[in-house]
Amino acid sequence: MDEAALVKTALFGDQVSGGEPPPPRPDPYARNCPTRLLLDRIGDRWTVLVLGLVCERPRRFNSLRRDIEGLTQKMLSQTLKAMERDGLIARTVLPTAPVSVEYAVTPLGRTLCDTLEGLQRWARDHIGDVQRAQRRYDETR
Amino acid sequence: MDEAALVKTALFGDQVSGGEPPPPRPDPYARNCPTRLLLDRIGDRWTVLVLGLVCERPRRFNSLRRDIEGLTQKMLSQTLKAMERDGLIARTVLPTAPVSVEYAVTPLGRTLCDTLEGLQRWARDHIGDVQRAQRRYDETR
């Protein structure tokens, strides 16, 4: 299937490469569009929340675990690993007595965090509207 | 019955209910924090993309279907319904020959779209950095 190949290979060789004059379609909504790639990474339930906390100040594993309600150890572990892989946070092992690990935001992570702040503000300001809309919709069923 | 579309939103019936005095903690990361509620709604694979297109100009069903690569009819249908419920888009049936339906952004939806634009810009500008970080990480395994 060409689609499989497309997803795997064209990732960033994207529309920047190629000698094509005008791309047949601009494809802002192609499988490999940056927005989609980003959403695949931060669209999960925990990444944004963890990033928010780590952005405030470096954090330890169990500190994060405690502060995010409902976040299990497994998911935190998994989330942190993925974020480190994405270059959003940096992991540092401190040579203390029972070993402690610190997670700090990277410069790249911080730029994302700044951007996400707009989203968080929108959520605070408008989630009420959304919920009202939902109730209204549900009533007319 | 496709119950998946209407994910039961205990949303605010959660801890907002009841007659509890003052929340012992401010809980910016509680289960019902606005950011989490928002992410639960737009964190899926399609909502943001659909919103982006509908924001440009009102769109018809199959128009959206064609322009978003890989989007199936089922998911588009599901996504549109949820977005309408959330008050982000409005659905209008036009009395044409073979019936056509238009989806237009609402004022609320537009404010969200404006906010999301920051995200899309970040994605365009930094997704390359993320991918480079991933490769670097994977190589050191």
Next chain:
DNA sequence: CAGCATCCAGAGCGATACTG
């Protein structure tokens, strides 16, 4: 054209137990 119904594979995630 604009959907709905059904089937089911796989991802996501919580619960639990164990380790250095």
Next chain:
DNA sequence: CAGTATCGCTCTGGATGCTG
């Protein structure tokens, strides 16, 4: 403290076929 490993369920979402 900071994780890893495994099990099993739920939910997402793709494929396919049908309707007004």
